[in-house]
Every structure is written in C-alpha cells, then in structure tokens.
Amino acid sequence: MTDRMLPLIEGGPVHERSDAARNRVALLVAARALVERCGVAGVTMEAVAVEAGVGKGTVFRRFENRAGLMAALLNFSESAWQDEVISGPPPLGPGAEPLDRLLAFGRSRLRLNVTHGELIEAASQSFGRSYAARSFAAMHVRYLLGALEVDGDLPMLATALLAPLEAVILDRQVRIEGMDLERVDAAWTDLVRRVVRPTGVPGPS
Amino acid sequence: MTDRMLPLIEGGPVHERSDAARNRVALLVAARALVERCGVAGVTMEAVAVEAGVGKGTVFRRFENRAGLMAALLNFSESAWQDEVISGPPPLGPGAEPLDRLLAFGRSRLRLNVTHGELIEAASQSFGRSYAARSFAAMHVRYLLGALEVDGDLPMLATALLAPLEAVILDRQVRIEGMDLERVDAAWTDLVRRVVRPTGVPGPS
DNA sequence: ACCGTAACCGGACCATGGTCCGCTTTCATT
DNA sequence: AATGAAAGCGGACCATGGTCCGGTTACGGT
DSSP, X not given: OGGGGOTTTSOSSSSOOHXXXXXXXXXXXXXXXXXXXXXXXXXXXXXXXXXXXXXXXXXXXXXXXXXXXXXXXXXXXXXXHHHHHHHSSTTTSBTBOHHHXXXXXXXXXXXXXXXXXXXHHHHGGGTTXXXXXXXXXXXXXXXXXXXXXXXXXXXXXXXXXXXXXXXXXHHIIIIISOOOHHHHHHHHHHHHHHHHSOOSSOOOO | OGGGGOTTTSOSSSSOOHHHHHHHHHHHHHHHHHHHHHOGGGOOHHHHHHHHTSOHHHHHHHHSSHHHHXXXXXXXXXXXXXXXXXXXXXXXXXXXXXXXXXXXXXXXXXXXXXXXXXXXXXHGGGTTTOOHHHHHHXXXXXXXXXXXXXXXXXXXXXXXXXXXXXXXXHHIIIIISOOOHHHHHHHHHHHXXXXXXXXXXXXXX
C-alpha cells in the first residue's frame, strides 16, 4: 500500500517496457521542474516533451492529456498527505478523538487544497477517472462520522462536508472574495459541529 | 432591475454603436442555436461567428472569450430563475415559511445546476468576474438563514450550504457515482435541517 | 451635408492541446 | 545470438481558442 507513495516508480500496465518506464519518470521529473520554474500555466505539453527529451506524442501516450499529467503530478503530495492521515501523529492521524480528527482533517485538507489549487484545477478534467484522493477523503470522513455515531446518509453527508473544502470553491472565496483562511477554517469547524451534534429528536425515552 | 431579464437587449458600454448592438444580438442568437443543435461542446467560436455572419474577431471583442460567451448564454435562464425566487409563487417565492423557502430553493437550484451543468462548466473560467447568479444565491440563502434566526457566520454558512449544490460536485455525484437526484435532494434537506436547528447551548436561562 | 474621431470589423496569424501512422526498440522464445 | 511481433516512439498534422492591426463604419458637432 505504500507503493502509492512512489508514483514515479510504480508501473502502469502489468508489464511495462524499460524504455517506457524511463520515459515516464523523465516526463514526470520534467513536468515537476517546469511547474516550479514557470508555474502551472507554463507547463505546456510540448515544453514537457522537450524538457524530457522525448517527442510530444510520448507525453500524450503516457498521460492521455494535460489533465492526466497534472493528476499524476498531484499524486506526489496527495499520497504523502494520505499517509499522514492514515498513520501520522494525532490529531490528524489515529489516536485522537474522532471529532478532533475530523476538525484536524478539515484544517489540513483546506490548506492542501488552497496550496494545490492551480494544480487541482488543471487536473480536474481527468477526475471521475481516478482522483484517488477525493474518494479517500470521502471515505475517511464517512468513517469518522460513523465513529461519532452520526446517523443519516453518511456518504452524502461526507460529500456535503467536503464540498466547501473543494479547491474550486476555496479559490473563489480566498482569491476573489478575499476571505481570510482562518475565517474559512472557523466556518468549517462550525459547520461540522452543527452537523455532528446529536439530533433534537428525543430518543425512545 | 428587470433589465436583467433582457440580456439580449441590455447594452454593454454606456453608448453602444448600432452595428455593435446588432452583432451582439446576432451572436447570442447564433450561439443559442448552436448549443441546441450541436450541444455545448459543439459551440466553437468560429462556428458562432460563421452562424452569425460576422468575423471571428467580433465574437472575441464582444465576449472576451469562450467562457464569457457561455456566461452570457447562461444569464438567459438564470435571470428567469432569479425572478421566480424573488417574485414567483411560494414556496420558492415569497410568502412561505423561511425553512420551506430554503428547502424549495435547494430543490430548485439542484435541478437547475444539473440541467445547466455543461454550460456552467464551460462558463466557469469567466466567474469571479460577474456570475451574478452565484452571489444572488448566496445572498438569498444568507437572508433566509437570518430569517430563521440562525446565528453564526452567515455568509460562510451560506457558502457551505451552497457548495454541495455546485454543478461541479453534482456532476460527479450524478454522472460518475450514479447518485439518484432524489437522494441528493434528501441529503441536502437533511443537511439544512442539521445546520438550522437551534444550537444545543442553553440560552441565558 | 460634411468631417474628424473613435469605435468597430474581419480575417490573417499564432500557440497549444490533441491525433496519427510509419519507423524503431524491446523482449520472450528458440 | 537470432528473430518475430507487440509495444513504444516521435514529429508532422489538425482543430480551436485567442491576438492583432489595417481598413471601414457610425456618430456627434458644425
């Protein structure tokens, strides 16, 4: 399962030819270099090809399209983050109270999505395909809600809680409406508290 | 304020030249025709230009870019919807209880965003600029929350409630995860009820 | 009616995402 | 080591979003 941390090395199809593997690594390294040299917008498919010293067609063969390339790039940091959630120190990792874990999860995810906003945006056409991160987050939130003994349609509730943390929405709030990160954070905490608190319905006496 | 309903006629700059006005109308009509003949994806800037019988440059002059054109197209249905909310029959329009209005608002907005998903997606690059619909929705929800005497950071709470209704997220749920519309609807109702119900904090005795 | 100006028009032009297909490389088998 | 075929490669090619600028047109003042 830690294989997920090594997207540069983990293979594509079951048996990948050595030249193909070499090129895939070269392409990702090139893309990473470009993204920090010219910004996400400057990562042109042709530029990546040139930087990696391969043909343009090769880039498309490996990553389908620009969004796919970006998604592959994202997996770097995304899987590192997943590991923190799964096995890092509390309160994000296991060991803390579920509510604390949930709130820590929100804080962390919020920052991550703001930081990677551009990249996520550029990769988003490729999701639906395999943005593992999204379903991972949904699963985790759902699990924590269960641990908190929240009842209701947990998968949908998880989606609803994650929605305000989406990069698209955060971008609007932070970049356009000029919202403070702390305020967004506080609001999410408030939202979670409202959702999680026990139903007003009196129990079976 | 009803001018907002006539996006085809309402002018751009203070004093628009007659030929410019004619072209703007022609372009929007052409675009609308194309979108229902070839789908949103088939609306090429050049195709619009040809259909309207003008040069390609003119299209870009009027609408800045593809997203701008789509946004202009959206305003058609969007402003009709706004009028329903502002002055239509209850429970969506005024006259019903705030909670009922809020739930009706969600149902309605949900359907609208699913229907216009593609168009909204295509126009979204242009938002931040002037997607009036979004801030209108936020304002309305905020108002209803106020009427329900919900306390807290109302603007942020409104954003949080609207987030799961965003086209991007609905698309994933409905198209990719195969969620049922009714289920999404029910989940939103549940979310609202959780958020709105009075805080567990005991009042000042 | 005339004129100067400012706005507008249009299509040639560029950049970039994406496709295609003939050539090359790799690798399993012998 | 030789070999055949599957996989991979690469760059020419296309479509489309977006820019630019010389020529044209409408408008207001006289």
